[in-house]
Amino acid sequence: MTHQNSASADSLTEYRDSIDKLDRDFIALLARRMELVRNIGGVKRDDPQAPLRDEDREREIFEVWAQAAAQEGLSPYFVGRVLRELLNYSRRDQERHLDRPEVASAVSAVRVAYQGMPGSYSDLAITKLFASRDVERLDRVGFRGFTAVLDALEAGQVGYALLPIENTIAGSINEVYDLLAHRPVRVVGEEVWSVEHCLLGVEGAQIEGLESVRSHPVALQQCKKFLGGLVGARLETYHDTAGAARSVARAKDPAIGAIASEEAAQLWGLQVLRRDISDQRTNLTRFLLIGTEAEALDPRQPTKTSLVMVVRHQAGALYECLRIFDEHGINLTKLESRPLPEKPWAARFYVDVHGHAEQEPLASAIKALSRHTSRLKVLGSYARRTDVEGPLPLPSPSGRAETTSPSPSHEGANAVGASNEGASNESAAAEDATEKKVGLEATGAVCPPTKVEGKLTEPAFSGERRTVTVGNVEFGGDNFVLISGPCAVESRQQIVASAAMVRDAGAAMLRGGAFKPRSSPYSFQGLGFPGLEILAEAGHAYELPVVTEVLQPEDVMRVAEGADMLQVGARNMQNFSLLKEIGKSRAPVLLKRGLSATIKELLMAAEYIMAGGNHQIVLCERGIRTFETATRSTLDVSAVPVLKEKTHLPVIVDPSHAAGRRDLVVPLALAAAAVGADGLIVEIHPQPEEALCDKDQALTEELLGQLVQGLRPIVEAQGRRF
Ligand code: PEP
Ligand code: MN
Numbered sequence: 001m002t003h004q005n006s007a008s009a010d011s012l013t014e015y016r017d018s019i020d021k022l023d024r025d026f027i028a029l030l031a032r033r034m035e036l037v038r039n040i041g042g043v044k045r046d047d048p049q050a051p052l053r054d055e056d057r058e059r060e061i062f063e064v065w066a067q068a069a070a071q072e073g074l075s076p077y078f079v080g081r082v083l084r085e086l087l088n089y090s091r092r093d094q095e096r097h098l099d100r101p102e103v104a105s106a107v108s109a110v111r112v113a114y115q116g117m118p119g120s121y122s123d124l125a126i127t128k129l130f131a132s133r134d135v136e137r138l139d140r141v142g143f144r145g146f147t148a149v150l151d152a153l154e155a156g157q158v159g160y161a162l163l164p165i166e167n168t169i170a171g172s173i174n175e176v177y178d179l180l181a182h183r184p185v186r187v188v189g190e191e192v193w194s195v196e197h198c199l200l201g202v203e204g205a206q207i208e209g210l211e212s213v214r215s216h217p218v219a220l221q222q223c224k225k226f227l228g229g230l231v232g233a234r235l236e237t238y239h240d241t242a243g244a245a246r247s248v249a250r251a252k253d254p255a256i257g258a259i260a261s262e263e264a265a266q267l268w269g270l271q272v273l274r275r276d277i278s279d280q281r282t283n284l285t286r287f288l289l290i291g292t293e294a295e296a297l298d299p300r301q302p303t304k305t306s307l308v309m310v311v312r313h314q315a316g317a318l319y320e321c322l323r324i325f326d327e328h329g330i331n332l333t334k335l336e337s338r339p340l341p342e343k344p345w346a347a348r349f350y351v352d353v354h355g356h357a358e359q360e361p362l363a364s365a366i367k368a369l370s371r372h373t374s375r376l377k378v379l380g381s382y383a384r385r386t387d388v389e390g391p392l393p394l395p396s397p398s399g400r401a402e403t404t405s406p407s408p409s410h411e412g413a414n415a416v417g418a419s420n421e422g423a424s425n426e427s428a429a430a431e432d433a434t435e436k437k438v439g440l441e442a443t444g445a446v447c448p449p450t451k452v453e454g455k456l457t458e459p460a461f462s463g464e465r466r467t468v469t470v471g472n473v474e475f476g477g478d479n480f481v482l483i484s485g486p487c488a489v490e491s492r493q494q495i496v497a498s499a500a501m502v503r504d505a506g507a508a509m510l511r512g513g514a515f516k517p518r519s520s521p522y523s524f525q526g527l528g529f530p531g532l533e534i535l536a537e538a539g540h541a542y543e544l545p546v547v548t549e550v551l552q553p554e555d556v557m558r559v560a561e562g563a564d565m566l567q568v569g570a571r572n573m574q575n576f577s578l579l580k581e582i583g584k585s586r587a588p589v590l591l592k593r594g595l596s597a598t599i600k601e602l603l604m605a606a607e608y609i610m611a612g613g614n615h616q617i618v619l620c621e622r623g624i625r626t627f628e629t630a631t632r633s634t635l636d637v638s639a640v641p642v643l644k645e646k647t648h649l650p651v652i653v654d655p656s657h658a659a660g661r662r663d664l665v666v667p668l669a670l671a672a673a674a675v676g677a678d679g680l681i682v683e684i685h686p687q688p689e690e691a692l693c694d695k696d697q698a699l700t701e702e703l704l705g706q707l708v709q710g711l712r713p714i715v716e717a718q719g720r721r722f
Helices: 002-046 055-071 076-099 121-130 146-154 174-182 217-222 224-228 241-251 262-267 317-327 362-369 410-442 492-505 529-541 553-562 576-584 599-611 639-646 655-659 662-674 701-717
Strands: 107-115 135-143 160-167 186-194 198-201 212-215 234-237 256-260 271-274 284-291 303-311 332-340 343-354 373-383 468-470 473-475 481-485 509-511 546-549 565-568 589-592 617-621 651-653 679-683
Touching: 002 076, 055 076, 107 121, 107 146, 121 135, 121 160, 121 186, 121 284, 135 146, 146 160, 146 174, 146 284, 160 174, 160 186, 174 284, 174 303, 174 332, 198 241, 198 262, 212 217, 212 241, 217 224, 217 234, 217 256, 241 256, 241 262, 256 262, 262 271, 303 317, 303 362, 317 332, 317 343, 317 362, 362 373, 473 481, 481 492, 481 701, 492 509, 492 529, 492 701, 509 529, 529 546, 529 553, 553 565, 553 576, 565 576, 576 599, 589 599, 599 617, 599 639, 617 639, 639 651, 651 662, 655 662, 655 679, 662 679, 662 701, 679 701
Parallel strands: 107 135, 107 160, 186 373, 212 234, 212 256, 481 509, 481 679, 509 546, 546 565, 565 589, 589 617, 617 651, 651 679
Antiparallel strands: 160 284, 186 284, 198 256, 198 271, 303 343, 303 373, 332 343, 468 473
16 A cells, blocks of 8 residues: 555656646746747837737637647637737737837836735735836835825835726725825826635634634625625724735634735735635726826827816716717726815716827817816826737637637727627618619619518628627628527536536537526526526636527516627517517527528518617527427428528527437538538537436537537538638
């Protein structure tokens, strides 16, 4: 026994040594890669015309990495995440040279003041922010209050101050805003820190044994649900999370816990009793870096400007200000009002906009604003760090890197808006053309009779297809889109396991019903909105846009907030009030063919949605009711080419509900691909035998793998990519 143990310990040591060596090589390679990145940064610095970011090139790199990862048997998804971090770091590194071209070498030492103690979130954010600024030594100096921090800056004791300005759960930190409005300082940077609250205790402490928990009041507030479960534990407020951690370490009492960062635990020698205890998964704090004078910024860098203004006490003055931003095409990312204690009912506004205060169009807008404001202070212009990263580009086996899907960054969100607008203008043009034809007809000109019925779904068909974009997924182009997931959202665990399965198989979207239209009122009806929430969370975590069914008109807008695509189920295809409500939203729609609906009726259902202005529709053939009972429904394969002849909308197929039996799903799916469908929606389940809904048709992981393998050659032979 002992002999065996020491032998296995030997081989463990050997493996670990090899890993350590590889890690050293890894870091050395990383350093060499960064050196090349810096050389590129130098080229960009010297050529002011060169774009800062080449998104096509980035997508290509993702493609190459994804393929190489797949060949090595690694998950392209996880390797992609590593690459994303790498690109982020590279980008920031290049930007720092652009910021201060004259500063070729490192600044020797920088002192930054913050409110709190070592290990507090402010302290951590400083390290993150300065990781991409050239400083040889960084000293972080903690102060008790925000005022003391700014006093130290103004007195020249420190070079910068870092203050929290808002949190995604708690909102704005008004005390800081009020200070900034009055102090002679400049905002010169921002940073976002993802807060992960942990419950900490001394060695040997147990969650059940805690009699009190200490932290900053905001942290206690943000972990209310978790703390609610600690029956009998007293809550004690502290001026700082890290300070609470330190006090627990000093008390050496296993009955006292603290809520703080994991870093604070390390720093004060505490144990993490539970990670990630916030009520809300996403908990971001935005910090501002404050200096005493403005800093140079490369005009190519995404820039943001913060303003404080007091609007003139006149009717319509705020409207005038907003109109000025709009007329100058300026993107407003924040507008918040604060009462002025000295002037009851008047208000000061905090405004964040894209752009630089000294560059057009913002410079002119600020000039115009001064006519409608009694006070206007530019707090500063600085490099933007709040643009949300889009999902990872999906790997494709054929290596085509030409997706044009914009990333949903704040900028991207605009781009999406812009392109949607473009699309609806196009369709407006198409409508115009139809209207003109009607007009011509009225004047008796020679023209084929135009029917108004179906004018949107059956336009004078030029062969051009319309694409529908959902997140980073495009239907109707050269992509074959696989949507997969369980019939119903049953639990967090089930949906997370499903998302992992779907993602690993290479599918592009996640499905899952939160509201289930069941034939029997006694069957599981779905988890409702809580189900939607966990579906959205899983989609977010695995970077898969999600589609879910909406059953009633009054839920449309709320479901559209959580899901990336709305599904209209077969039983609801002719629920006209539902279709009209969906027409008013701008969410992409998956419209399923009714159980006994003709192709014409399916198109008229799409027409209802389009008539409301929503043109983002993907049609879905899911089997129809015939005299045949061997299968759940009869898959009408011919509907695919017929629909593609009659309409420009993308068409996908649901082989699961057609078959009703898992053994038939793969062959029917392959037939759908062969006949030209733009994609598939297929049900899976991590444990099909335990599924609460449609268990007989749910594919296992193995069958899903077989499906993907079978699809690839068919889709590629058609010159499309999977
Ligand atoms: C579903 O997709 O879960 C569903 C209920 O499908 P259908 O509306 O096609 O029956
Ligand atoms: Mn189902």
